[in-house]
Structure formats: C-alpha cells, structure tokens
Amino acid sequence: MTSLEKIDRASVAPPASAAVPGRHLAIELAETLKLAVPLALTQLGQIAMMTTDLAFIGRLGSETVAAAALAHTVFFVAFTFGMGLVSAVAPLAAQAFGARDPRMVRRALRVGLWAALLIALPLMALPFRGEAILIALGQAPTAAGPAQQYLFGLAWGILPALWFIAIRGFMSAVNRPEPVLWITLAAIPANALLVYLLLYGKWGLPELGLFGAGLATSMVNLGTFLAGLWFTALRPPFRKYHVLGNIWRIDWPLMAKLAIVGAPISMAFLLEYGLFGAAGLLMGLISTTALAAHQIALQIAAILFMVPFGISMAATVRVGHAVGRRNSDAVRRAGYVAILLGATFMATMTLAVILGRFLIAELFLGEAVDATATLTATLLLIGSTFFVADGIQTIAAGALRGMNDTRVPLLFATFSYWLIGFTSACVLGFWTSLGASGVWIGLSIGTVVFAILLVLRFRLLANRLASP
Template sequence: MFETKTRPEKFKMLLKITSPILVTQIAMYLVTFFDIYMTSRYGTEDLAGVSIGSSFWFPVYIGLAGILMSITPIVAQLMGAKRKNEVKDAVQQGIYLAIFLGLLVFFFFLTAIDSLIGIMDLEPAVAGVAKEYIFALSLGAVPLFVYNALRSYIDALGSTRISMIISLLSAPINVFFNYLLIFGNWGFPELGGAGAGYASAITYWIVLFIAAWIIHSLQPFKEFGIFKNWARVSFARFKEICLIGIPIGISLFAETSIFSAVTLMMSTYGTITIAAHQIAINFTSLLYMLPLSISMGATILVGFEVGARRFGDARQYSWLSVAAAVGFSFVSACILFFMREPIARLYTSDPQVIALAVQFLVFAALFQLSDAIQAPVQGALRGYKDVNITFVMALISYWVIGLPVGYLLASFTGFEAFGYWIGLIAGLTAGAATLSIRLLAIQKKMAMQ
C-alpha cells in the first residue's frame, strides 16, 4: 500500500485491495454454497437438515471469527505508523486466541448440539442430518479460526492476492470431498448431508497448511518470522485484540444470527418452506460477498490512513467504498429479480420448493441497497477502531427492530413466512441509517483533531 493523492488514485487502490478480497470471499463462501447446492441435489430432507445445521453453526463461527478480524486494523495501523517490529507479537497472540476459540466452538457443539436440535419440532430424518453435519463441521473449527487469524495478517499487509490464491484452492477441494462423501463415490461411504460437513472440515485443515507454508516461506511475510521464537501468551495483547474484536464479533453475530433465527423460526412452516428459504438465503449470501469485500477493503485502507494520521484520505476512502457498493447493489437486485426462477431451478427440481423460493428471492432483491450501505460503513468504522457504539446499533437494528417486525408480520398478518423477510429488510435499513450517522460523527471528530 502507498499514499494516494487523488480520487482516481484512491479508486484504483480500492479496486486493487478489494478485487482479490472479493475472489477470496467468494471462494470461501463457495464451501458453504456447495454444501447447500450439492446436498440439495441429494434430497430435500438432507437439504433441510444442512440448512438447520448451518443456521446454528454460521452465526457462532462468524461472531467468534469476527474477534480475529481486529488483527487487520491493528496490523494495518502498526504498518501505517512504521512500527513493524510489533507486528509479529500481535499476530502470534492472535493465533493463540484463534486456537482457544476453535476449541471453545468444538466443545460447545459437542456438548450442546442434542439440546439445541431437541428444542425444535423437526422430522427425525432432518434432525439427524443437522446433528451430524454440525459435529462434522466442528472438527474443522480450530484450523478454520487459525486460518482467519493468518488471513487477517496477510490482508493487513496489503497482500490480498495471496489470500485470494489460497481461498481459490478451497472451493475445488471442498467440491471434490463433497462428491466423495455426500454421494458415496469411489468407494467412500454415502453420508448425504452429513458428508458435506466432513468435506468442509477436511478442506479447512488443508487450507490452513497451505496458508502456514506461504507465510513461513514467502516474502513479505517471511521477514516477520511469525512462526519463530514464539512469545508467551500475553493477556495485555489479548485485551487489545478483544477490546476491538469482541464488538466486531457481536456486530457480525447480530447481523448473521438474525438470518439464522429466521430460518429456525420458519421450521414451523415445514420442510418445503425451510428448503425454499435456504435457497434464497444461500444465493443472496453469495451476492453479499461483494459489499462485504468492499467493507474489508475499507477497513484496511482506512486503518492505514488513520495510522498515518491522514484523516482526510481516510474519509475519502470511507465514502468511496459506500458509493462503489451502492452502484453494484443495483446489479445484484436485477439478478435476483429477473433471474429468480432459473436461480431456484439451479438448486432443485421440486416444483413446490421452486415456486416458494421464487417468491423469497423477490424480497431478497429489495434489501440489496441497505446491505450495500451498511457493510462498507461498518468496514470503515473498524478502520477507525470505532466498534463499541457500532455493535449496539447493530443489535438494536437487527434484534429490536428487524426480528420483532418479522415475527409480528408472520404471526398476525397474512404475510406468514414472507413477514420474516420484510422484517429483515426493516432491520437492514435501520442498520444502514444509524451506522452512516455514526461514521459521519467519527469523521467530524477526526477532522477537529
């Protein structure tokens, strides 16, 4: 990364940083995408089971992995302030924390999964798939969290293309093991939806080893000696990572868990509704990788400029990121609206599921603009290390506004299951508005300095 002077230079830098992140995010998301897609080709009950399992797994993973995202602004600001000698310690402590979080997730699901699934009124076959899918995924929790820490370090150095290359390898690896374990090809056991979980866990381990080898062997990572002369656990550094990371994690948990909560609450409408809803959420989440990638690019660039105390440049990067995401959101909305039936048919041939998924995709198109605003705004705020008020705003927007509105519309109006999607739109819109106001306030404060 380097200092930019003009808006065109900044836009080019944003593209340079964000484009590899986008490919990386898509490649990483394709692991979940192909779990859902390939399971949908296996059977509706397995699709519903994987959907339920994902609804428990994904928000827990995202919320805790969000803590490790604090490594990006910490390292970016250290680099911007020319304090390279402190980078190694920050990353090593992040790895220690990642191992702890991975073990925490593993033992949580190992002991709690029967109780979590038991509170839901699921068909026995669906419940069985959900339990084994979550157990299988948890076997890959430690490598997944450690890779997140390493990736945050890689991205903070501006080497987002390396993350892209690593993640591009993950999708074909996952598809290969899905092919073996879901359908029982080449003499492997036919595990159905549960096989997708085992395939993902294997993929996480392989990707971690690839990332570790690159950091140990190649420049500019090699010069920092991340895997040499390991320091003792530093609770002071843990505190720094957590003070920034926990609010980020809670914000991400609040946003992702509302989608999972909606999926779980829709279980009362039956297997067909769960499957159709999951198709819409799965494809929409793929499109969300674009504003999310711009958000992560904004964190890196804003953090770098704040570290160098170039607050005017940080402000320009913030709103340039929002403008880019908004522009792309119109394309995403058009894809969802005009291609909703072909999208549904990609996943299933069941006419009932297709008919319902097509209707859900219309609502998905409607919240693209709100998603495109709130994601980069959150990313910019992380670059400023402003995370505490942000997570409060996220909690209110999604859980005090979004989910209650959805529940009321679903329970007391004729919207039924579609009411939850209207609630999602309301929550995302509230989040976009309140977070934008917060960003303006932070930038005004910085300008006064």
C-alpha cells in the first residue's frame, strides 16, 4: 500500500464516536455543516460580486440595468451548460474518496478540466452573438446593443470559471473546501475595484461602460482559477494527488462517464435557469420597468439561493462518500439532514425578505419611490412563497447527484419548470391583469412541484439502497 493510499484510507475512516447509538444524526449534521459553511460562503461571495456589478451598473439608470439583465440571460444559458457538465467532478470524486480510491479522485479532476476546455470554446459562440439572439427574441435594439457590449466582456471568463468549478468539486470531495472560500473572499474587493475602474473610467483608465464591467469579471475569473490551480498542485493536502501528472493524456472512458452523469445536470440547470431567463424575456415584453424590477428581485432570490446551493454541494459529497462506502443508512442521513438544514435556513430568510423588501428596493434604486421600486417590493413578496421550495429542490437534487441519479431529475425539471411553471407564468402574466406579478406566481408554482418530486425521488432511491 502506498503512502497516498494510507493517508486517504485514514481520512475517510469514520470517527469512533460514529458507532455510539443516538449520535448519528448529530454527527451527520456536524459533518454537513463543516462542508456546507465554506461552500455556502463561497457561493455568497460569488453572488456578492454579481450584486456589486449590478449595483454599479444600476447607477447608470434602469435602461442599463435592463440591458445587463438581458446579457445575463444569454450568458447563463451558455455558462450553465458547461457548469452542469463540470459539476459531475464532485460526485465522481466523492464516491472515489468514500471508496478509498485516490487515483480515481485525481482522474475525476483531470477529466473535468479537459471537459471544461472542450466545451468552453463552442459555448463562447452564444454570447458573441447575443445581440442578434435578443433581437430575434423580440427585444428592443436599444437594449440588445448595450447587452452585447457586456457579453463581449463576459465571454472570455467562461473557461477559467469552469476550471475553477472543477477544482472546487475536487476540493470538496476530499473534505477541504476552505481554499476555494479564501480565494473567493479575496476576489470580491478585486472585482469591485476592477468593475469600478473599467465601467466608469477612473484612475486614468478608459471608460469602457458595460464592456468594461464584463471584462473585469472575466479577469477575476482567470485570477481565481490560477489561485485554485496553485493550491491544487502545490499545497498540502492536495498536492499528494499529483493532479497535473500526465495532464495531457485524456481519459476517454472516464470522460464518457462524466458526460453520462454531467449532461443531464447541464440540461436540468438549463431548464431551471432557462425558466428564469425566459421570465426575464417575458418581463421585457411587458415593460422596461418590469424587466428592471425582475432583475433586482431575482438577484435577491439568487443571493438566498446560494446558501442552499452550497448545502446541496455538501449533500452531493456526503451522499457520494456514503455510496462509496456502500452505507445505505448514511446515504439517508446525509440527504435528509441536508434538506432539513436548507429548509430551516430558507424559512428564516424568507421572513427577513418579507419584512425588508422596501429597503432592498431602495438599496438598488436609491431613495426615490418610483414604479420600479414599488414593483420590486411586490415581486419580492410574491417570490417569498417559493424561496423555501427553491432551497429544498436544489439540496434534494444535490443528494441525488451523489448517487449519480441525474436523468430522472431532468425529466422532473422538464415537467415542473416548463410544462407547469412557464405555462402558468405566460397565462397569469399575459392573460390576466396580474402582469409581472403573474409571471412570478408561475415561477413559484413550478418550483414547488419540482421540490416535491425530487424529495420523493430521493426517498425512493434511499429506501431501495436499504432493501436487502
């Protein structure tokens, strides 16, 4: 047995206290929190950078915010597909770590880096054609033109961002997600400074407008990837995996497995984010005010979503470890504890949003109470009805990914988000007097249905694992 195998066997061995009756749930909660807290903080850090961008852009007016919203819609359609594929690194590496197979752990990261490279270049074509796409979808040229400038800057950050996601999945799988958090915390002020300088043209730099804001984000993405690569290759405990050894050799069999697991994740992400992107397009058809209010309210929803999304990544790892150990009881505990943790957090934050919705609108739009601010507060009130369901669905989906179950959730996403959610949004938004509020009610209905289906699916598979 090599020293690497000895170290990894020791690192996945359950603590002695795990055998004490009555302490399993407490131990699982502690282990989940140990993973989830840095992952959730990392996600909050990333959304903080996006929120900073929006705050800076918002000072240029509602029309500019609307253009940025359209740009994000196009960009995330491209980025989300790659993100879902690379996200498969986490369950593959976690199962290998639980099975005490360090060589498979590093193979999972390597194949994730290769997959990101192969998929990123084609994905960049979409944001580069953003203006034409938006005009074809019925958006005004006056909004599509500035949106294209923002996309020209954002597109270059797709590849380093995907590489960073692969590294994050690897670090989480080996129970060491802290460096990703440190890197993200350092990136927040760097991003704010770069956006400020390039957007407004300060300190002698040219005023690049929305293109400068997008370019600043891409530069930060490159920096975070390089920092993550340094940790992975040179710092303990990651360097023992020698992830850059034979990096030029593509592991095609594992690449196929990653695609089998990751492609449905990509499609499910696209269906989910595509629904909210389509909602943005619907808002653009209603009015510029509706689109700007939607973007701000959606940004708040995204901020809240980052914590359960971090918990979902912890659930993927914890369930993956248990699957690798072939421990069905641990699989159930990991999934249910994570779901309960996320639901509790989101219920608390929902109350905070309801009470502070007018202050939130003021934060983005200033003290003046106009139609955009009023509609923003209304959408936040409506949106509070699905915040809890949104947290539950992402955590349940993460637990299912830990079992490599991604195809059935894809079918659930198609049914819930588009057959139910999008249809409801269109009917309530355009065939009733509800308008923008009706669109958000439709989003809520689809999200609740999806959450229920995923929890039932996890329960079914967990019970099957426990059956003799």
